[in-house]
Amino acid sequence: MLVQGLSRSERLWAFLNLSLSFNMGGQHMNPLDTISGTIIAGVILAFILTYVIKLIAGV
Amino acid sequence: MENFILPLDRWVHFLAGITWIGLLYYFNFVQVPALAAANADKGGPGPAAISKYVVPRALLWFRWAAVVTWLSGAIYLHGAGMYSLHGAFTLGMGQNNLALTAIGMGAWLGTIMLFNVWVLIWPNQKKVLGMVTATDEEKARARRVAFLASRTNTMLSIPMLLFMGAAGHGLMF
Numbered sequence: 001m002l003v004q005g006l007s008r009s010e011r012l013w014a015f016l017n018l019s020l021s022f023n024m025g026g027q028h029m030n031p032l033d034t035i036s037g038t039i040i041a042g043v044i045l046a047f048i049l050t051y052v053i054k055l056i057a058g059v
Numbered sequence: 060m061e062n063f064i065l066p067l068d069r070w071v072h073f074l075a076g077i078t079w080i081g082l083l084y085y086f087n088f089v090q091v092p093a094l095a096a097a098n099a100d101k102g103g104p105g106p107a108a109i110s111k112y113v114v115p116r117a118l119l120w121f122r123w124a125a126v127v128t129w130l131s132g133a134i135y136l137h138g139a140g141m142y143s144l145h146g147a148f149t150l151g152m153g154q155n156n157l158a159l160t161a162i163g164m165g166a167w168l169g170t171i172m173l174f175n176v177w178v179l180i181w182p183n184q185k186k187v188l189g190m191v192t193a194t195d196e197e198k199a200r201a202r203r204v205a206f207l208a209s210r211t212n213t214m215l216s217i218p219m220l221l222f223m224g225a226a227g228h229g230l231m232f
Contacts, residue, residue: 032210035088042217049164049218050230056150057160 065138068131075127080216082121087213090114091206110188118184125176129169136166158226165222172212172219179208 031037090109097106137144142159147166151159183201186193193201225231 030207032207032214035092038087038210038214039217042214045214046218046221047232049222050232053150053157053160053164053222054230056152057157058155059157 065135068134068138072128072131072135075124075131078120078124079128080220082117082124083209083212083216085117086121086209090117091209114184114188118181122176122181125173129173132166132169136162157230161222161230162226165219165226168215168219168222172215175208175212180205180212183208 031041090113094106094109097103097109133144136142136147142162146154146156146159147163150163150167151157154160183205185191186198186201187205221230
């Protein structure tokens, strides 16, 4: 397995790159062109916005 | 109102929301790959039947479920004592209330998604389906805009559902 020996963050980064690489042969580099890219982008956005609302709510 | 109307409204919000997002996931996870496969299958039956019989019905339920979801959500925010429409859409700033900020973020994401449905997806799908006249070039562009708006909504639905649930049940991280 390619992911053996990688840390959790390295695996996440590799997964993200893999998702984006699905578009390399096509006309677009938009992660929304693939289902996996869309889901990964949504999860990343969820993490970012979670920290934003914690900041706004002051918790 | 709190005892009967609001729980009924919340129920409608869930039912309409599931219809809306369920059809959104159907479009993105099932229909788009299926139409691509049908177009690629030269000896197969092709995508015509899906485009003629399935897509218009799915879009009808999709766009009106979006309206019902948003309206019932707005009524709930206005009527429920722990929330307020103004407080939610100002993200509960200065109120030190995570539930209000979380539901507000969900409400903003849902509002952007409603905008995408009625301003980007539906007008462009009408061109793709031939319900309004358009050249082949306009249809190709409309197909791309509708696709990206639909994918954007799928992406936004992930944090939206997290925050809608977090308002009542807390965040997981």
